[in-house]
Amino acid sequence: MKFKYEIEGGNFSKAGNASSAVKKILKQLNVPPATIKKLVVALYEGEVNVVAHAWNGCIYVDIDPDRIFVTIEDEGPGIPDIGQAMQEGYSTASQAVREMGFGAGMGLSNMKKNADLLNIKSEVGKGTTVEITTLLK
Amino acid sequence: MTVNEIVEGLNLSVFGGKKGLSREVTGGYISDLLSDVMGNASEGDIWATLQTHKNVMAVASLKEVAAVILVKGLIPDEDMLAQSNEEELPVLGTEMETFELAGKLYGLIKK
Numbered sequence: 001m002k003f004k005y006e007i008e009g010g011n012f013s014k015a016g017n018a019s020s021a022v023k024k025i026l027k028q029l030n031v032p033p034a035t036i037k038k039l040v041v042a043l044y045e046g047e048v049n050v051v052a053h054a055w056n057g058c059i060y061v062d063i064d065p066d067r068i069f070v071t072i073e074d075e076g077p078g079i080p081d082i083g084q085a086m087q088e089g090y091s092t093a094s095q096a097v098r099e100m101g102f103g104a105g106m107g108l109s110n111m112k113k114n115a116d117l118l119n120i121k122s123e124v125g126k127g128t129t130v131e132i133t134t135l136l137k
Numbered sequence: 138m139t140v141n142e143i144v145e146g147l148n149l150s151v152f153g154g155k156k157g158l159s160r161e162v163t164g165g166y167i168s169d170l171l172s173d174v175m176g177n178a179s180e181g182d183i184w185a186t187l188q189t190h191k192n193v194m195a196v197a198s199l200k201e202v203a204a205v206i207l208v209k210g211l212i213p214d215e216d217m218l219a220q221s222n223e224e225e226l227p228v229l230g231t232e233m234e235t236f237e238l239a240g241k242l243y244g245l246i247k248k
Contacts, residue, residue: 012190012191012192013191013216015192015195016192016195016196016198016199017195019195019199020195020198020199023199037180040199040200041175041176041199044175044195044196044199045172045175048171048172100171100188100190100192101169101170101171101186101188101192101193102170102171102172102192104170104172104173106170106172106173106176107172110172110175110176113176114176
């Protein structure tokens, strides 16, 4: 089963809508609550990253009996040094975004902690693709 | 303990999400960093913060916290309030500072 959700860069009033929609579907599919909780954390962080940093993006969700595979793809500035971005506390978020309580440099580590597999590819000036795998078996 | 019992016990104001006042509270979490709440709060927590924007509701709803308490007399932005009512997830308020609220909350919930 496959689903696609669009994310608008810069529009914080819609941040979380895609994650919320995915959560509803996972509940309907009777995915175990503990699995949903973990995936939702990773998804929301990914979605907020697109809103905070990129111009636009998409979330693709692919569900089969063994695993949930999520791809968050954006067109945006890209990440020059993924290792540095993964460090807890490191953030390039603007002051305005930080004042909202985002940009504490916890997003990517939250994603890592809550995904069974996390893969990040990025090209500076083009965009970033984050792949999250959650195993169901 | 329900959200309503905490509202009455601490004399909190109810801004929105009145229909959710019967939600069960099983713990508390205090933070103004949304990723911290996302990563560490538990379902059923009552969440105290000074953030008053709509993204608080997105996090509160995704984490299924019982309610949100705004400290220091802060009031929710209009779109935060709208989402609180829509999701029936209460947004409460107090004049207390976070430290005082946290102490009283702990006393109530851990009783």
